[in-house]
Amino acid sequence: xxxxxxxxxxxxxxxxxxxxxxxxxxxxxxxxxxxxxxxxxxxxxxxxxxxxxxxxxxxxxxxxxxxxxxxxxxxxxxxxxxxxxxxxxxxxxxxxxxxxxxxxxxxxxxxx
Amino acid sequence: xxxxxxxxxxxxxxxxxxxxxxxxxxxxxxxxxxxxxxxxxxxxxxxxxxxxxxxxxxxxxxxxxxxxxxxxxxxxxxxxxxxxxxxxxxxxxxxxxxxxxxxxxxxxxxxxxxxxxx
Numbered sequence: 001x002x003x004x005x006x007x008x009x010x011x012x013x014x015x016x017x018x019x020x021x022x023x024x025x026x027x028x029x030x031x032x033x034x035x036x037x038x039x040x041x042x043x044x045x046x047x048x049x050x051x052x053x054x055x056x057x058x059x060x061x062x063x064x065x066x067x068x069x070x071x072x073x074x075x076x077x078x079x080x081x082x083x084x085x086x087x088x089x090x091x092x093x094x095x096x097x098x099x100x101x102x103x104x105x106x107x108x109x110x111x112x
Numbered sequence: 113x114x115x116x117x118x119x120x121x122x123x124x125x126x127x128x129x130x131x132x133x134x135x136x137x138x139x140x141x142x143x144x145x146x147x148x149x150x151x152x153x154x155x156x157x158x159x160x161x162x163x164x165x166x167x168x169x170x171x172x173x174x175x176x177x178x179x180x181x182x183x184x185x186x187x188x189x190x191x192x193x194x195x196x197x198x199x200x201x202x203x204x205x206x207x208x209x210x211x212x213x214x215x216x217x218x219x220x221x222x223x224x225x226x227x228x229x230x
Binding site (some may be wrong): 002033042043045048056060065067089090092100101102103104106108 | 147149154155156157158159175203205217218219220221222223
């Protein structure tokens with residue numbers, strides 16, 4: 001058990017809808033990262049938060065947004081969903097910049 | 113540009129065979145980190161090892177060993193006496209250094225799917 005909790009495990013929704021994925025980092029970890037894993041693109045970095053502040057953005061679409069709250073949990077919001085957004089979304093946390101990432105079990109999103 | 117290449121898409125071996133998973137990386141940074149992660153069929157990503165660019169010593173952990181060679185930009189992973197439980201997708205990843213040291217994003221290879229058959 002990595003100590004990172006992601007909910008829900010599975011999400012099935014229709015195109016055009018909006019969903020929120022939630023992540024609780026390991027106790028003591030200030031950094032939260034979001035990754036998308038799809039069959040054709042592999043693992044893609046989306047965004048990084050550190051202690052509530054956005055620190056780095058990757059290949060995150062404008063339809064996607066995220067935030068990290070004062071209690072350090074993070075949410076990833078995906079809107080105007082398209083079929084191509086179907087993927088496994090991982091949250092990871094770390095103590096500091098180059099510490100190993102500890103991943104949650106992921107949220108599998110299926111857009112129909 | 114930073115890039116990680118895992119040329120082997122799928123490998124199939126019989127239990128007890130040794131197997132090496134290749135990882136070749138490209139980076140312009142002088143300071144960087146390399147990682148290996150395992151993704152078993154259950155889906156979670158499990159951290160295996162981190163190596164920084166200044167430490168070229170090989171590492172052994174039980175049946176796992178890693179060979180880091182800066183001269184060839186490679187960070188290969190060997191499983192000795194493979195077991196069925198080693199069946200998973202293995203990812204190699206490269207860490208970029210951000211300005212503040214707290215900015216980091218991993219550049220991932222596409223993974224090597226290892227099947228260990230009884």
